[in-house]
């Protein structure tokens with residue numbers, strides 16, 4: 586059985602459905618902040634639980650763990666830094682300690698795939714293409730933003746536990762920013778929000794100079810990467826970090842690409858506007874996905890085009906209601922401010 590923490594989230598809900606389709610037994614533990622996207626299934630055990638106080642029973646019968654739960658972007662991590670540390674570092678460590686203890690007791694390896702992020706490579710923007718540093722897993726990193734810092738701290742904790750328990754097998758998947766459809770949809774991710782704004786306003790706004798680089802990843806490739814790692818030889822992955830990236834785009838280039846896809850497929854003219862008033866775009870990172878291709882034969886080949894048209898078609902069908910932009914559930918910070926953080930801070 587596979588334990589998927591945060592399995593009711595944007596990535597998790599696609600992953601869990603795929604694992605079930607492959608015949609796996611799955612236990613999801615999730616606080617269900619965004620509800621449950623699942624219909625009852627005889628191989629799905631859905632637990633409404635908080636990983637900050639994990640129950641050892643959640644590991645009964647488990648061979649592998651995909652650990653996705655936590656705060657999943659900068660705005661939520663910045664708004665609630667304490668919860669961010671608890672959910673992203675403490676909970677990750679707690680679950681890992683339980684897994685390591687169980688592996689020792691049963692003399693059986695437990696694989697622990699950790700949802701890390703390419704944001705750990707955030708670096709000051711360069712607008713000079715010639716000076717772009719291509720980030721690889723071997724490079725020293727010291728992220729400072731709340732979200733990426735806790736992701737890195739969690740990686741370090743996992744490696745520490747692995748040092749003490751050889752049957753504990755952690756792997757870090759540093760994913761690029763994901764795009765595409767999910768039963769638990771997010772419209773606060775760059776390609777998804779561009780598609781929503783193109784559909785709703787026929788206008789995309791790029792904040793800042795638009796020259797910042799972003800590594801991107803199709804949600805189906807993110808899911809395939811987890812499944813690949815669940816099956817990869819242990820000696821090739823134990824304690825390793827792998828970047829999972831389709832391609833790096835400059836934000837402005839991406840906006841124009843989205844408009845082109847829409848114009849070609851639907852004949853709809855979408856404008857791109859640049860808003861230089863804020864300091865957005867100050868974070869830029871260009872990340873290589875070569876290691877996972879070289880060492881494990883995995884490549885994330887799905888591009889932006891199909892995802893944009895699939896989202897556009899879903900918007901046209903009304904899958905997200907008549908006014909998705911006004912629905913806070915599709916935007917993590919807005920939804921958590923209205924629910925979990927209601928009455929807290931600004």
Ligand SMILES: NC(=O)c1ccc[n+]([C@@H]2O[C@H](COP(=O)([O-])OP(=O)(O)OC[C@H]3O[C@@H](n4cnc5c(N)ncnc54)[C@H](O)[C@@H]3O)[C@@H](O)[C@H]2O)c1
Nearest residue numbers: 591593594595596615616617618635636654655657700763
């Ligand atoms: N979406 C991306 O672009 C992206 C990119 C890189 C890394 N990641 C990482 O991948 C993971 C999944 O991302 P996502 O987009 O699906 O996020 P998401 O916000 O949609 O899902 C997170 C899920 O975790 C649950 N959760 C949060 N704290 C919990 C706790 N303490 N105990 C149990 N459940 C809890 C929430 O209810 C939610 O269902 C996250 O760890 C995120 O940081 C995401």
